[in-house]
Structure formats: C-alpha cells, structure tokens
C-alpha cells in the first residue's frame with residue numbers, strides 16, 4: 127500500500143537498511159525505515175491521512191515518523207539530492223537518488239533497498255554487491271572516508287560482527303584501525319559514543335563485543351585510562367551475571383553505568399572528571415564509585431564469610447544499585463546470591479512501631495543525630511531478626 131500511495135504522489139518509495147538486511151537473513155525486524163524520492167514529509171503526511179495515523183515531522187532533516195493506531199511505527203526519510211530543485215527529466219535520476227542515499231550508509235549489509243511502488247514491487251536495489259557480503263558474512267564500508275564521516279560506525283561495525291557472527295573485511299578493518307589511531311573516535315560527542323555502547327550492551331553477548339573492542343584497541347579510545355586486563359575481564363563477566371537480577375529490582379539501571387563501575391576503577395580524580403564531563407555521569411555516580419572502591423575488599427570478605435546482615439549494613443548501608451553491581455563483580459556465585467538476599471532484606475525491612483516520633487514522645491528525645499543512631503541500630507538488628515519486639519529492644523538500647 128505504501129508503494130501505491132507513492133504512485134499517487136509520483137514518488138518512488140523504498141524500504142531500506144536494517145529491515146532489508148534482516149529480511150534477506152530471514153530474521154524478524156519491525157523497524158521499518160522508508161526512503162522516498164521526493165518529499166518524505168509530504169509522503170508521511172499523506173500516509174497519515176490515509177490511515178488516520180499520527181505524523182511527527184522533523185522538518186530540519188526532511189524526515190518523519192508515522193505512528194499507526196495499533197502502535198506500529200515507520201520512519202520516513204527523504205533521499206536527499208539536488209533532485210528537488212530540478213525535477214527529474216531523466217529516469218536515471220531516480221535511481222541515482224536512492225543510490226546516493228544508500229552510499230551514505232554505514233556498511234554494505236545495511237545499504238540495500240526494496241522498492242514498494244506497484245510496478246516494481248519487491249525489486250531489490252543492490253548497487254554495491256551488498257547481498258554477496260551479506261551471504262558471506264562480511265562487514266564492509268562503502269568508501270574509505272566512512273569512519274571519518276561518522277566514527278561511531280566503528281562501534282556499529284563491532285555490533286554487527288557480534289550479532290550476526292560476521293567479520294569485518296580486511297580493508298575495512300585496516301581503515302578502522304588507522305582512523306582509530308588517528309583519534310577520530312575522540313572527536314565524537316560523548317553522548318553519541320554512549321548511545322552506541324548502550325546498543326552493544328543490549329545485544330545477546332555483550333562480553334564478546336567488549337573483548338572484540340579490546341582486541342581492536344577501541345576501549346582505550348573510549349575510556350582513555352582503562353587497561354583491559356584478564357582480571358578486569360573476569361570482573362565484567364561476573365557483573366554481567368548479576369546485572370539481570372539488579373535490573374529486575376531497579377528498572378532504570380543503565381548498562382553503560384554498570385560497566386563503568388569496573389572500567390573506571392583506579393582512575394585518578396582528574397581523569398574521572400574528564401570522563402564525567404564527556405559521558406554525562408551524574409556527580410553522585412562518580413562519588414559512589416569512589417566510595418565503593420575503598421570498602422570493596424573488606425566487604426567482599428564479609429559477604430564471602432556470610433557475616434550477619436547487620437554487620438554488612440554497618441559498612442555498606444542501603445546502597446545504590448551501582449554499588450551493588452560493582453561489588454557483585456568481586457563475588458563468587460554464592461556470594462552474589464547472599465548479596466541479593468541482603469538487597470531484598472534491606473528493601474523489605476521497615477520499622478513498624480518505633481519511629482522518630484515515638485522516640486521523641488516516649489523518651490523525650492530531641493530530633494537529631496541521636497534519634498537517627500538509635501533507629502539505625504534497631505533497623506540493623508531487625509535485618510538479622512525480622513521478628514524482634516521493636517519497643518522492647520529500643521528500651522534496652524536506650525538504657
């Protein structure tokens with residue numbers, strides 16, 4: 127239908143990029159990217175009218191999103207060329223338009239289009255031997271300046287290698303290494319780097335991708351003072367084991383922050399400040415990394431020895447999820463499940479009858495540190511024994 131509407135507007139309409147790649151690989155993909163030769167926003171608005179869908183235009187980029195009533199979304203882009211100023215006189219212009227659009231893409235496997243207009247419906251447009259690369263499992267750039275044009279493609283390359291078990295082609299790899307050493311990744315904003323890393327971490331086997339980035343010497347260009355060692359590798363692997371359990375409990379946990387707890391270990395203050403500014407870590411996060419570093423080894427011991435929660439609480443307190451994650455990287459499987467028990471006990475334990483108000487009323491205490499101290503002490507005791515009689519115990523504490 128999209129193609130038929132394209133005909134009505136006299137525009138060629140293609141589905142492009144990841145959707146075509148995955149279609150040819152027989153993999154499900156619901157990210158539909160449409161490119162039209164013509165005005166993409168006009169096309170999107172027309173589609174919106176036909177289907178009574180919501181259209182969100184981005185005028186600056188000549189793109190738009192169309193959101194259908196069932197929630198399904200397609201993105202529409204305009205194949206950008208001089209085409210608008212001089213309406214097509216020769217039919218080749220159409221072809222070169224989509225061709226140019228595809229040439230600007232990251233890798234050959236993502237640079238195919240399928241036409242949707244009825245007369246050519248389903249026709250594959252493959253100008254750069256893309257299908258062959260796809261069949262042979264090769265990640266190849268379209269031209270030598272590709273990584274300079276957009277250095278985040280270096281990270282994308284690793285992502286596609288890992289996801290499909292493909293390999294970057296030799297020349298591509300060589301250009302990548304050159305541009306990496308040329309410091310091009312450092313020129314990109316931290317936000318974009320972070321986005322690409324987050325995408326890698328969402329893939330099935332993030333450890334494999336991190337190792338690949340290490341082998342390519344890429345990590346150093348993202349985290350300047352990180353020396354990836356065997357120990358660091360083991361810690362990250364342990365952290366990834368614990369990560370899903372933390373995510374069940376704290377929905378907003380970011381994978382990027384999670385690995386940062388390990389990758390930023392041993393950073394001096396100044397470099398920490400530099401990466402903080404670059405990647406936008408909150409100050410609190412950086413503080414908690416520092417806090418965790420100092421108590422890590424004693425805590426590891428305490429947990430592995432299965433000390434009482436109340437003793438662990440004195441050192442660890444009610445920490446944030448990144449502190450727990452950082453700690454988990456140091457623990458055995460059994461240690462991790464003990465830590466999880468600790469986390470769950472902390473969040474389910476509440477003082478029922480004894481409160482600040484209760485202490486002020488019954489013992490005429492003034493609000494301040496003393497009350498807090500008593501409440502903390504009582505809370506710690508309750509962690510070990512949920513059935514304590516709070517009022518009785520507090521009277522003993524006060525005496």
Ligand code: ATP
Pocket residue numbers: 142143144145157159230231232233236237276278279282
């Ligand atoms: P995924 O399956 O992870 O969504 P995708 O290939 O669909 O992968 P998107 O980031 O959604 O990735 O991008 C859609 C298409 O846009 C890609 O297939 C590619 O053709 C193009 N593209 C995306 N990012 C870049 C980039 N940095 N440089 C060039 N082309 C890009």
